[in-house]
Amino acid sequence: GAVVSQHPSWVICKSGTSVKIECRSLDFQATTMFWYRQFPKQSLMLMATSNEGSKATYEQGVEKDKFLINHASLTLSTLTVTSAHPEDSSFYICSARDMLAVYYNEQFFGPGTRLTVL
Amino acid sequence: GQQLNQSPQSMFIQEGEDVSMNCTSSSIFNTWLWYKQDPGEGPVLLIALYKAGELTSNGRLTAQFGITRKDSFLNISASIPSDVGIYFCAGLDQKLVFGQGTRLTINP
Numbered sequence: 202g203a204v205v206s207q208h209p210s211w212v213i214c215k216s217g218t219s220v221k222i223e224c225r226s227l228d229f230q231a232t233t234m235f236w237y238r239q240f241p242k243q244s245l246m247l248m249a250t251s252n253e254g255s256k257a258t259y260e261q262g263v264e265k266d267k268f269l270i271n272h273a274s275l276t277l278s279t280l281t282v283t284s285a286h287p288e289d290s291s292f293y294i295c296s297a298r299d300m301l302a303v304y305y306n307e308q309f310f311g312p313g314t315r316l317t318v319l
Numbered sequence: 320g321q322q323l324n325q326s327p328q329s330m331f332i333q334e335g336e337d338v339s340m341n342c343t344s345s346s347i348f349n350t351w352l353w354y355k356q357d358p359g360e361g362p363v364l365l366i367a368l369y370k371a372g373e374l375t376s377n378g379r380l381t382a383q384f385g386i387t388r389k390d391s392f393l394n395i396s397a398s399i400p401s402d403v404g405i406y407f408c409a410g411l412d413q414k415l416v417f418g419q420g421t422r423l424t425i426n427p
Contacts (some may be wrong), residue, residue: 205361207361235414235415243419243420244407244417244418244419244420245362245407245415245417246417247414247415247416250414292359294361294362296361296415307364307367308415309364310354310361310362310363310364311361312360312361313359313360313361315359
């Protein structure tokens with residue numbers, strides 16, 4: 202149980218275009234999902250917390266107009282990188298919190314999405 | 320903001336050796352987690368620690384939650400090739416804060 206999927210697993214796009222990444226909890230419901238960014242050989246940095254039915258909470262320094270987050274259902278959150286630039290190239294990882302888990306704070310991670318902006 | 324200091328940054332060991340890595344924090348966490356990340360994949364939870372002083376094992380892995388709630392260590396005994404990867408500690412409050420990672424390389 203507790204499987205999180207991401208789609209696509211990798212994407213290459215031209216500078217200036219927008220890219221949407223999906224995060225799904227496959228076998229549980231998640232009122233809260235998290236989006237992380239990981240640059241090569243670095244740790245995971247939290248970008249934003251996505252709450253079902255409400256606005257996302259962004260970490261300091263993360264542009265909310267550039268990284269649009271939508272959490273329309275208990276199993277799906279999307280991250281849209283708008284007007285992507287080469288510096289946005291990174292590994293984007295989502296996680297989901299199982300609202301019914303005994304240890305409800307536990308997060309389950311997706312496999313990540315490799316974004317390359319040319 | 321909160322930061323975790325994880326050490327060592329990298330380890331090069333022989334197969335069969337034991338491994339030890341640790342994490343310290345400037346602030347208290349109520350939960351400590353240890354993850355392993357393989358290249359191109361998301362982190363996978365190895366061990367979760369919920370109580371100060373708790374010592375928990377998962378196969379060849381053992382982790383402890385420090386009494387002060389500001390530190391944790393992870394030990395891997397009798398390393399095997401599939402242990403290769405990056406290990407992250409993480410402190411959990413309302414959100415996860417990750418350490419910088421320990422890259423483990425094993426020479427056969």
